[in-house]
Amino acid sequence: MSRLYIVPTPVGNLEDITFRALRVLREVHVIYAEDTRTTGNLLKHFDISTRTRSFHKFNEHHLAGKIAADIQAGMPVALVSDAGTPGISDPGFLLVRSCLENGAEVETLPGPTAFVPALVNSGLPSDRFAFEGFLPQKKGRKKKITSLADMDQTMIFYESPYRIVKALTQFAETFGDDRKASVSREISKLHEETIRGSLAELIEHFTTNEPRGEFVICIGGKGQAING
Numbered sequence: 001m002s003r004l005y006i007v008p009t010p011v012g013n014l015e016d017i018t019f020r021a022l023r024v025l026r027e028v029h030v031i032y033a034e035d036t037r038t039t040g041n042l043l044k045h046f047d048i049s050t051r052t053r054s055f056h057k058f059n060e061h062h063l064a065g066k067i068a069a070d071i072q073a074g075m076p077v078a079l080v081s082d083a084g085t086p087g088i089s090d091p092g093f094l095l096v097r098s099c100l101e102n103g104a105e106v107e108t109l110p111g112p113t114a115f116v117p118a119l120v121n122s123g124l125p126s127d128r129f130a131f132e133g134f135l136p137q138k139k140g141r142k143k144k145i146t147s148l149a150d151m152d153q154t155m156i157f158y159e160s161p162y163r164i165v166k167a168l169t170q171f172a173e174t175f176g177d178d179r180k181a182s183v184s185r186e187i188s189k190l191h192e193e194t195i196r197g198s199l200a201e202l203i204e205h206f207t208t209n210e211p212r213g214e215f216v217i218c219i220g221g222k223g224q225a226i227n228g
Helices: 019-027 036-045 060-072 093-101 115-122 141-147 164-175 199-208
Strands: 003-006 030-033 052-054 077-080 105-108 129-134 154-159 180-185 193-198 215-219
Touching (some): 003 060, 003 093, 019 077, 060 077, 093 105, 115 154, 115 180, 115 193, 115 215, 154 164, 164 180, 164 199, 164 215
Parallel strands (some): 030 077, 129 154
Antiparallel strands (some): 154 215, 180 193, 180 215
């Protein structure tokens, strides 16, 4: 049956892709990719010749309806992002919604996403958590952080190396310097590391050591303790 396949791709190590994901990428009619150059490198590595087209935040509103119509017309389609699972802080939600609203089937493959290994590796409680993704860069940022001050479960954020110290500092100002947290970077890559401690300790670490790579921040909820 023709459908939209949501296909997770590795966040770092290419060995993390599944056999099923590779099969789907070979069999679909077209792969919509956040960045066709990034996806092209992945496809070349696995000798996949399926054609790619761009699908990103600047054209997703325009393309979502067309893709849904193509699927209904019998064209199986895959959606990938640069890394991880589409729809998780990446384009994907609008396309999934459009397909469902128009009666097109959607199938999401299990696979890599950065926040799961970061959460489990943090030592913070993982039975209940709130995934917040990227904070607003400017407008609404402080208000968003303040709204989370009394959250009693682990919170997860994505952040760039250019704002990691700023983010940790803002968290400390709102949650307190002693709030326990964990910062993971370069997950599944050669220089992967996780730093655990209080927000004050993490600020000191990344002020002294230049932040590099993509970051996942896990912060303990109010009253939580950290292990290790």
